[in-house]
Amino acid sequence: MDIDNVMRLVRENIRTLAPYSTARDEYKGDIGVFLDANENPYNNGYNRYPDPRQSTLKELLSQIKGIAPQSMFIGNGSDEAIDLCFRIFCEPRIDNVVTIAPTYGMYRVAAAINDVEVREVQLGDDFSLPTAALLSACDQNTKLMFVCSPNNPTGNSFSIEQIRWILEYFDGVLVIDEAYIDFASEPSLTTLLSEYDNLIVLQTLSKAYGLAALRLGIAFAHPQIMQLFANVKYPYNINLAGMERAAELLKRDVAAEVESIKSERERVAQALEAVPCVKRVYPSDANFLLVKVDDAKEMYNKLIAAEVIVRDRSGVQGCEGCLRITIGTPDENEHLLQIMRN
Ligand SMILES: *Cc1c(COP(=O)(O)O)cnc(C)c1O
Secondary structure, X not given: OOHHHHHXXXXXXXXXXXXXXXXXXHOOOOOOOOOOOXXXXXXXXXXXXXXXXXXXXXXXXXXXXXXXXXXXXXXXXHHHHHHHHHHHHOOOOOOEEEEEEOOOOHHHHHHHHOOOEEEEEEOOHHHOOOHHHHHHOOOOOEEEEEEEOOOOOOOOOOOHHHHHHHHHHOOOEEEEEOOOHHHOOOOOHHHHOOOOOOEEEEEEOOOXXXXXXXXXXXXXXXXXXXXXXXXHOOOOOOOHHHHHHHHHHOOOOOHHHHHHHHHHHHHHHHHHHOOOOEEEEOOOOOOEEEEEEOOHHHHHHHHHHOOOOOEEOOOOOOOOOEEEEEOOOHHHHHHHHHHHHO
């Protein structure tokens, strides 16, 4: 789908929106005296409003990710980007979105908040992507499809061929959530952005980059889609302290941490296979393992009693009997294994 067709999917009120113009938007040039934004003039490092475009952080992320700043949106976590997708494309009570199940719970919550119907299609055997069923679930009011890859909580990724197939036939915007991409064996699907204008790829600094507390999510898409995100977001959605800390902390090389998490994932998976109460350890491209045990509730409580918390996913359709276990440090993982072996 080309960008003109994507723009036809945008809600009328958003397409015609006159966005809020910040004081700092209205004049670009060298200024030494700022009397335009009703700020306190006495410098404490944070008395001025931050850059609503996040130019410095975008430049930095652009270098790391190899994607132009105009094709980028920075949100208060990916959750902001997810919510903006609904607000930009979905007419409440009229439009709908399609997604897989089980998957990340935020799509459903954002849909409910925006009063938009969600059509969930269960994953196939071994959590495979039901591409044909996903397309069959769509109608002319289906504006968005959310596919999380690597998927939370199942841990598996979907193939680029399957994603390409959806992009070829889906008449809406496909949102690929790549929160866990840095732990995956296959590269990011951002490589498809140059071919498909109806693709939005979400990433985050909360997982591999270790900056969950700073609340920084990223969306990548066609510059015209990113402009819509910029128009609809709160003008100062990212605060200066967060941007400064991110710029500092992004200088660290997280490759060694990510490698350790990946090798620990394989070690823990193997060790769990040998634990009597473990029925199955699903393959993972993420920084967690989905583990089927004899009695998930009992194991969850046993871990809690030992002051270790995992995520009980046993109530989720398709994840019966399963716990989702985040990979920790080697010591933390060893502690977990010891409890589970007993
Ligand atoms: C953790 C996670 C995110 C990250 O959300 P942030 O708001 O950026 O912290 C996004 N998507 C999925 C599937 C996740 O599991």
